[in-house]
Amino acid sequence: MPSQVFLVAAALAVAVLVGRLLAGRIGVPDAAAYVLIGVAAGLVPGLPEVRLSPDVVLLAFLPPLVYYAAFFSDPRETVEHVVPVVGQSVGLVLATAVAAAGTLLLVFPDIGWAAALAFGAAIAPPDPVAATSVLQRLGVPRRLVTVLEGEGLINDGVALTLFAIAVSHLGAPPTVPQVLLGIAVEVGGGIGLGLVVGIAVAWLRERTRDPLSQVVWSLATPYLAFVPAQLLHASGVLATVTAAVWLGVRGRGVIAPKARVQTETFWRMLNLLLVAFLFVLLGFQVPHIVAAVADYPIGPLVLATVGIVVAVVVIRLLWALLIPGLVSRVGVRSGELSRAERLVLGWCGPRGAVSLAVALSLPLATPQGEPLIRRDLLLFLTVVVVLATLVGQVLPLPVLLRRLHLSPAERERTEGVRARRTMVDAALREVEDLAADHKDEPPGLEAMRQVLEVRRDNLVRELDPDEAGSEASAAAEHDLQIRVLAAQRRTLRRLQADGEITRRTLIEISQELDLEEARLHHAE
Structure with missing residues (x-):
């Protein structure tokens, strides 16, 4: 057993280092390189099979990933572009989840609406990090990056709320009052608990002088928000986001400069490692995930895969290009994005670490104790959607930006x-x-x-x-x-x-x- 743990740990470390080197050399997103290296490592004879427990994925990876993204966000700019941000992070996430679930049910109707909607919620929220890193390097108007980052701040909470409601009703169709009550508890409870945690942690950190203790408090914060919220059937993601935003805005000035440097450096490194390990671990499991669907008829499998990828890409493009005009016609300002900027916004929809973590957290059984139907298929489709959007949408971005001649204003530069x-x-x-x-x-x-x-x-x-x-x-x-x-x-x-x-x-x-x-x- 110790030798197997050592082999897996060594393989993970090598895969992360090689993945970063490969990404820089061939120009692919880091996450795609990690998955490819993980797949190659998973095919090496002698390495033990890696199985990720849904609870481990949900608790170990998701809270710090969500906390990091929210802590370094800019709530003021998000509020300034609230209409497009809310449209992208709420309306588009719900539309994508329903479209993906509907496409899946057309091919595999026995999955059921609850499981299909849980899958749709998992792949609905894009991860803007890969896209915004390219946009900022090449230079685009700041409002475009602001909308993408604001969308990323909220869409995870919306998707995870929908995911939690769908999972809680696996095998038992919900009534409308149950759904409304679930949403109220998820959203209200998550935000309220996150605010309490944020205020309490800010108070404690203000009275903590040791820089290393500050790092420990910072690491504990997402778990202090996420775990109690989940236990109370509220949204752990919204609780974590609320606590992170409060500390990022209110708590930054109460921490000594030396502690801030150490804490923020720690978080950048931790985020890099968590994303790398998650994608490499996914790559490790890809051969087993593919083998699990080997007995599926090739026609329906291809039809479902292509249909879902096309659905998530096309719906985002149509939403970004058409919805702002419809909103403006009813008298609501939909932001100042030009048509070219909306086209880029619609194309920037790569799925990432959160989608993987959520899909891997799908339960092995329903609340009634029955095995979850086609869970292996749902994992396979998630992997395909993540890779297709991560590589297929991020790699062409530089060409698209050059064709559209987008650049930041002089004041922004x-x-x-x-x-x-x-x-x-x-x-x-x-x-x-x-x-x-x-x-x-x-x-x-x-x-x-x-x-x-x-x-x-x-x-x-x-x-x-x-x-x-x-x-x-x-x-x-x-x-x-x-x-x-x-x-x-x-x-x-x-x-x-x-x-x-x-x-x-x-x-x-x-x-x-x-x-x-x-x-x-x-x-x-």
Whole structure:
């Protein structure tokens, strides 16, 4: 047994490393490379079969994946584009789930509506990470990325609520009051519990000084929100999203810079590893998943596979292109996306880690104790949909963007530079105020002034290339640098509060300041 665990762990580690190398070399999304490497590893003779328990997938992978995406979101920009975001994350998810379930039932009617709807809910929410990484690298209008990220923030909760309701009624058709009560408990209970957890954790973390303990609190938060919600039959996903958004918006300022750096670095690494391991583990299981459907008639299997892939892709395209116009006709502003942007939005629908985790969490049996009919087929179809959309929709994105000539506005391209210049100006004013307050110039002040002036000149040139422009006490110089950093932070928060910069820019520059302050404390 220990030798088998070692073999599986070693194979997983090698698969993750090789997958990242392969993705960079051949230009495919990381997740697709992980699956391919996992499939190859699963075919290696001598490796034990890997079986993922539905409960392990649901509890180990889903809470941190959902928490990470929600914590780094920008709720203010989501609210500014609330109509397209809600349309994509609620209406489109429900339409996709019903269409996928209906297509599946046309070919395999014995599955039943509950199981088919649970499958449809699993594959309904796209994972915007793969698409937005390409969009941001190539440069597109920010509102397009905002809608995609806002959709990703909400659609998982909608899909998981629908999934939970469908699973709870496997083998027993629900009544309308039961469905309405289930939705109310799932949504209201999840949001309420998540808010309580977010407020409590923010209060506790504000009183925690040890940076490593902050990391532990951060890791525990998604589970503190998710598990009790699931036990109370509320939405664990909505609870996790609510707690993450609250901590991301309200709790960021109560944590010391050093702890923020360590915690956010930890989460980026953890998210990378969780996504990698999930896709590699899926690849490990692909040979067994394919073998499980080997006895299916090839005609119905191909018909169901092609029909479902086409349905999820076409419905998203039609929704993005047609629904905004219909909404505008009834007097509701549907956002400012151009037709070209809506076309890209409709094409950016790759399914990812959440769909896999949800599908793998399908129960082995119904609440009545009977085996779940065709569970192997549902897993197979999920794998095909994820791979088809991940590779088939992400790889052509650069060509599509070039054909449509989409690019961000000048103000969006220079947002970070303008924010940094404003912060440097604030730091210089702080230096001048310090000089005016002291008869004798504080040690290190002139050196700090020169550094800031050089930095400002560089930023000015970046914005407009034609525009140019006795022994120090270690403790005093340290205090000076801390005060200057504080002045820059105040200015950065004011810029974000005034709507001059987005939360993404605030986090990016704040992390730079955190790293600088952590370096100063480390040198003490």
